[in-house]
Amino acid sequence: MNADTDYKNNDPANLPGDFTERMKLQLGNDYGSFISSYTLPYTKALRINTQKVLPVDITRMSRIFTGSENPETVDWCTSGYYYGNHEPGKSVLHDLGAYYIQEASAMLPVTLLDINDSGQKVLDLCAAPGGKTTQIADLMNGRGLLVANEVIPSRAAILSENIERMGVTNALVINEEPAALSARFGGYFDRILVDAPCSGEGMFRKHPEASQQWSLDNVKMCANRQDMILDRAADMLNDGGRIVYSTCTFSPEEDEGSIERFLLHHPDFAVEKMHRIYPHTHRGEGHFAAVLTKIMGSESLNNSSDSSAKTKSKDSSRLPKIPRERLTLLNDFLESTLSSGCKYRQQVTDDPGLLLAFGESIYLAPEIMPDISGLKVLRAGLKLGSFKKMRFEPDHALSHALLFEDALCAVDLDADSEEAKKYITGLTLSCDASVKGWCLVCVEHLGLGWGKASSGVIKNHYPRGLRR
Numbered sequence: 247m248n249a250d251t252d253y254k255n256n257d258p259a260n261l262p263g264d265f266t267e268r269m270k271l272q273l274g275n276d277y278g279s280f281i282s283s284y285t286l287p288y289t290k291a292l293r294i295n296t297q298k299v300l301p302v303d304i305t306r307m308s309r310i311f312t313g314s315e316n317p318e319t320v321d322w323c324t325s326g327y328y329y330g331n332h333e334p335g336k337s338v339l340h341d342l343g344a345y346y347i348q349e350a351s352a353m354l355p356v357t358l359l360d361i362n363d364s365g366q367k368v369l370d371l372c373a374a375p376g377g378k379t380t381q382i383a384d385l386m387n388g389r390g391l392l393v394a395n396e397v398i399p400s401r402a403a404i405l406s407e408n409i410e411r412m413g414v415t416n417a418l419v420i421n422e423e424p425a426a427l428s429a430r431f432g433g434y435f436d437r438i439l440v441d442a443p444c445s446g447e448g449m450f451r452k453h454p455e456a457s458q459q460w461s462l463d464n465v466k467m468c469a470n471r472q473d474m475i476l477d478r479a480a481d482m483l484n485d486g487g488r489i490v491y492s493t494c495t496f497s498p499e500e501d502e503g504s505i506e507r508f509l510l511h512h513p514d515f516a517v518e519k520m521h522r523i524y525p526h527t528h529r530g531e532g533h534f535a536a537v538l539t540k541i542m543g544s545e546s547l548n549n550s551s552d553s554s555a556k557t558k559s560k561d562s563s564r565l566p567k568i569p570r571e572r573l574t575l576l577n578d579f580l581e582s583t584l585s586s587g588c589k590y591r592q593q594v595t596d597d598p599g600l601l602l603a604f605g606e607s608i609y610l611a612p613e614i615m616p617d618i619s620g621l622k623v624l625r626a627g628l629k630l631g632s633f634k635k636m637r638f639e640p641d642h643a644l645s646h647a648l649l650f651e652d653a654l655c656a657v658d659l660d661a662d663s664e665e666a667k668k669y670i671t672g673l674t675l676s677c678d679a680s681v682k683g684w685c686l687v688c689v690e691h692l693g694l695g696w697g698k699a700s701s702g703v704i705k706n707h708y709p710r711g712l713r714r
């Protein structure tokens with residue numbers, strides 16, 4: 247889409263009259279600047295994955311991500327960068343999860359959630375497609391437990407793919423209603439993000455067609471639904487914990503209204519801060535975020551000790567046990583394929599109790615592992631691979647968690663090389679005739695996928711569904 251098309255589609259005259267009238271009342275003298283912003287192209291941004299891209303590499307790699315060696319940074323997110331007429335989604339660095347294309351104002355809520363790598367228990371309750379989940383994961387640095395939940399099955403599958411692409415290793419991806427989760431996780435989490443389904447008024451510049459779906463009835467329906475979701479989030483927060491509620495809309499029935507109604511019913515919570523990004527005040531499309539903290543020592547009306555007791559200790563959830571012969575196959579694979587310094591190889595060697603079996607598949611569980619029995623779980627930590635008869639085959643997810651130095655046999659390709667393009671279309675690569683067995687295919691030293699080397703050829707194991 248070029249700037250001319252953006253301008254035509256974003257003619258403010260096409261916005262619903264009820265919406266513009268409400269914004270006039272809400273913004274007063276600022277309305278003129280607000281509505282003029284609709285004649286400008288929407289802002290484009292991406293967030294780099296600091297687990298993969300080190301500060302020292304940013305200048306070199308940002309030319310590939312953004313088309314500029316000195317891209318402008320997003321004020322409120324240190325890993326966020328703006329880009330212009332560039333298509334970062336086309337680079338193989340996108341396929342391997344070096345960055346996530348994310349609207350700049352959508353980077354705000356996670357920065358308010360107070361995430362660190364001390365081993366927190368974090369829930370992202372409305373998580374698909376995963377922009378904010380992967381932002382949280384970046385700050386958790388593989389520690390603790392990140393539960394990413396999405397209620398719509400097809401969206402949960404996309405969430406799971408994005409978590410795999412970004413190389414996240416400590417996430418449980420779950421597909422449940424908030425009520426089903428709160429029945430299991432009463433008073434469990436330290437941090438909860440409620441990036442609520444909303445009327446989406448902040449998306450009208452990027453997706454002008456979305457404005458045609460807008461109605462006052464829908465605003466009210468979204469506000470009611472947010473009340474329900476926030477109540478369930480409150481059930482799941484522990485004492486002293488923090489909820490960040492966010493939307494990409496401007497409507498006061500949602501946003502401030504949802505917070506006001508929540509505080510009426512939850513006297514054990516306090517609102518710490520509220521932020522709003524408008525397209526005329528900041529370089530972003532629009533977001534609202536509020537920080538809710540649970541007062542220490544408060545007795546939550548909704549936290550029944552019964553429900554939290556259902557969260558079992560980690561060992562009881564790691565059933566069924568891996569049969570000895572399968573453990574041997576896995577260890578043989580790890581020793582012949584991964585270097586002794588690779589942390590995943592070390593973790594399996596040091597504590598086989600971290601392994602989880604689902605049918606033929608085997609996962610390395612997050613370091614904190616709750617009871618997930620009976621829940622619809624799409625992913626439980628890092629999928630190491632699957633057993634096929636008497637063989638172990640590594641999973642694509644494992645390749646995205648690895649770096650060049652983690653593998654005993656690895657090839658490294660340049661991001662804009664013909665070889666890298668060949669690999670993601672599914673073609674074979676050539677190698678030294680002496681190389682044999684599983685080989686990690688990397689770009690810029692970051693794992694992109696697997697190949698199997700034999701007689702001078704690396705057979706392509708890049709998943710068919712991801713080839714292009």
Ligand code: SAM
Pocket residue numbers: 352371372373374375376377378379396397398401423424441442443444471475
């Ligand atoms: N946090 C996501 C991100 O950054 O990529 C975006 C989330 S989007 C704003 C809201 C999500 O809430 C949608 O994926 C939607 O399917 C989900 N949702 C819809 N109804 C829901 C409900 N009743 N309870 C929980 N989530 C719901």
